[in-house]
Amino acid sequence: MIYDFLNDLTGSPFIAGTITALLPLFAFILPFALFAVLLERKVAGHMQDRLGPMRVGYHGILQTVADIIKLIQKEDIIARNNDKLLFNIAPVLTFAGSYAAFAAIPFSSVFLGANIDLGIFYIIAVTGLVVAGILMAGWASNNKYSLLGAMRSAAQIISYEIPTILVVLSIVMLTGTMSLYDLSESQTSYFWNWYLLGGPEFEIQKFLLIPFMLIGFLIIYISTLAEVNRTPFDIPEAESELVSGYHTEYSGMKFAMFFLAEYANMFAVSAIVVALFLGGYQSPFGYLGNLLNINWLIPLEQFFWFTFKGIFFVFVQMWLRWTLPRLRVDQLMAASWKYLIPIAFFNLLIIGIISIL
Amino acid sequence: MSVRTEEMVLNMGPQHPSTHGVLRLELTLDGEIITKVVPHIGYLHRCFEKHCEVMSYPQVIPYTDRMDYLAAMGNELGYVIGVEKLLRIQVPERVEYIRVIMAELQRIASHLVAIGTYGADIGAFTPFLYCFRDRERILNLFEITCGARLLYNYIWVGGLSHDLHPDFVRLTKEFIKEFKPNLRELNNLLTYNKIFIDRTANVGILPLETAINFGVTGPMLRASGLKWDLRKDDTYSVYNKFDFDIPIGEGKMGTVGDSWDRYYVRVLEMEESLKIIEQAIETLPDGDVTSAIPKKIKPPVGHVYSRVENPRGELGYFIISDGSTSPFRVKVRAPSFVNLQIMDELCRGHLVADVIAILGSVDIVLGEVDR
Amino acid sequence: MKSFEEIVEILKNYFSDTSIEPKSDVKFEPYIIIPPQEIDKVCLFLRDNSELYFDSLVNLSAVDDFNGQKIKDEQGNEIMQGGTMSVYYHLESIKYRHKLLLRVITERDNPVVNSVTSVWNSSNWHEREAFDLFGIKFLNHPDLRRILMPYDWEFGYPLRKDYQNPEFYQGMKVPY
Secondary structure, three states: OHHHHHHHHHOOHHHHHHHHHHHHHHHHHHHHHHHHHHHHHHHHHHHOOOOOOOOOOHHHOOHHHHHHHHHHHOOOOOOOOOOHHHHHHHHHHHHHHHHHHHHHOOOOOOOOOOOOOOHHHHHHHHOHHHHHHHHHHHHHOOOHHHHHHHHHHHHHHHHHHHHHHHHHHHHHHHHOOOOHHHHHHHOOOEHHHOHHHOOOOOOHHHHHHHHHHHHHHHHHHHHHHHHOOOOOOOHHHOHHHHOOHHHOOOOHHHHHHHHHHHHHHHHHHHHHHHHHHOOOOOOOEOOHHHHHOOOOHHHHHHHHHHHHHHHHHHHHHHHHHOOOOOOOHHHHHHHHHHHHHHHHHHHHHHHHHHHHO | OOOOOOOEEEEEOOOOOOOOOOOEEEEEEEOOEEEEEEEEOOOOOOOHHHHHOOOOHHHHHHHHHOOOOOOHHHHHHHHHHHHHHHHOOOOOHHHHHHHHHHHHHHHHHHHHHHHHHHHHHHOOOHHHHHHHHHHHHHHHHHHHHHOOOOOOOOEEOOEEOOOOOOOHHHHHHHHHHHHHHHHHHHHHHHHOOHHHHHHHOOOOOOOHHHHHHOOOOOHHHHHOOOOOOHHHHOOOOOHHHOOOOOOOOOOOOOOOOOHHHHHHHHHHHHHHHHHHHHHHHHOOOOOOOOOOOOOOOOOOOEEEEEEEEEOOEEEEEEEEEOOOOOOOEEEEEOHHHHHHOOHHHHHOOOEHHHHHHHHHHHOOOHHHHHO | OOOHHHHHHHHHHHOOOOOOEEEOOOOEOOEEEEOOOOHHHHHHHHHHOOOOOOOEEEEEEEEEOOOOEEEEOOOOOEEEEOOEEEEEEEEEOOOOOOEEEEEEEEEOOOOEEEOOOOOOOOHHHHHHHHHHHHOOEEEOOOOOOOOOOOOOOOOOOOOOOOOOOOOEEOOEEOOO
């Protein structure tokens, strides 16, 4: 792993730890957020028969950089009746929650912040911090719209965590591991080894599993969509109802933190889906590095495949956002408790039965 | 154990993304359930009626534009018909045809805004831009006709300010040809979307008796199931020469008179308007559009109530003349003003999110509510 | 569909001790003058009578007739004393397709008219508007507040013909 490598190189656990911790932030999250915001605006533009940002740089590629510079310069407004302490902590906490998740995401076989045995469990637990941050933001803003948004957000994220976990559980049950690294490693090389297509064991079970894996995949994708508050589940920040929900009162960099957290989260949940069902960082068609006998090429290819799959699902999230209207609160809850959770339960049961066959 | 609960008052507006202007709704909430809605209006009051009393009759026309600024042609038409009734002027056939074409193009443009913003209220942003793309083409047609894109001052007492541009007929035909597939695309994207139907069907049901008692008109009344359209039922201009249907709400996705019906009636009305425009363009007579414009407008003493079917409902002008060159009193029966009254009736018992869906389906223009 | 004369006949038969005064010699639209204290009863009858069935109040407009005596106040502004104000009611029957115009005449100095909100809900905001801009008080109106003007507007009723703008409103100079 990258930490061991750096530890050997520098001989100091402190330097190795710091670099390992900061690497995903500077190597991945920030560039990704810049790219994703631009991608979102471009996707929206082209879907809506217009061009999107075009002025800053070639076809507007520097637009988000300009936006960040603008946001840094903005006045940081704190209203008189805000709860100042909570108001200031909330964006940090929200961002910390989604940033911490990146520690256990396997970008490639060597680029993995911490190879925790409970990787998937850790990610699900630590993203719970986001809820706390959102609730804090809503409460501290002292604004009815923010409060309503935060309440809805908390209710929504907690409800949709259940189907997510049930699907995760079915995979964990099948493989007997919670480590995302092991999960990715087990779905070696070719796409028919993905858990979406029944997993690497080539037996009768594999074919029995395929339909249930597809159902599981759909459930986890829908519920992660709700967990990151994206359309059609963007009720906490529903612009036309709650102005913009829990971050109505925020300005400048604090607002940017929420924004950053949202985009980081979008990738994090896509990464979970990819790692569980779509082979993680494994290439679907075998490695060029193996073919050419260049060993150092393989991790780079893995990194490419992982980000490619992740960004593809981020793109699907954007695609949905610009196509679908928004659900209502009660419909949202009904979708989770009446449909997703029972289906996920039966799915879990059937996968369990198949796996002991 | 009983827990003390308290109702919360939530002010929606005057600055809120989906109150379509500067409307303030005072919502009393029990949790997220609405127990009472009190609309507060008047933030855009510009004293139209007071202005009229010091303006001469033709000078009032630009002010009528500014009431329902999304349907300015219809506003002008209603006022001009009233003054012509007072003066007993017969306008040339060509003028009437052009007025009908303009009013119907305006109806499509206005409904496009209504539908687009409704989609945006429900959370679908893309249909909004599709609608505005098509509306832009109608505004271009208006621009080549009279130079203005929003507030036209085009329909004058006894005639029109300009004749049609030589390219107008060709461009309108092109527009109609390209608009029809766009409308189908819009239907596929929004109208029959499952989530959209879930959000709007069975929400804000307006029974017919209530609708009539509250004086609701236009697409809202028709969505409640009454075939009532002034273009047919109290015909004016040359509408009786054209063949078109009056779509009514049928409760296809829920109950008759729900928000989805109100939305869908507007979609269907656009198709009917296209029919009228096609017929009018085919049979457009020749003539001079300025010949009947009177040199001096000084109607005799009397009062008249003229009304037209605007995109939002019945637009009425009650004009009293005292024999001078400016009206003694003009009272406007603005359709949005009357339709907005029903908010409390429709919203009670629904969720906050439904208020948006209901308000969008009522389709108000604050310029007209406040005048 | 009933003609104006037939409607007047029906009304006169039913309201024998009320003054029902038809005016059909005016240009364009004939109307019936009803006393302000009887308008709600007449309207209720018009709505519920099976032959008439005026189920829809299309429009309600107040008019300052401005027919009193012009005098000068202390500042030399011309104001009106005496005279009348009118309220016009446009009724329509959707079932029978006939229309009717009613007129109520009340004193300008103390305009009071019975509200018809209990008959047609659509008159609610129209009456509020008439109260707001003309100062006509509608008895038995459920919610008679200002509607278009600010709630704290205390400088009179803008659509009256002798209305004068105030000098200041909440510290802001009004004539500019």
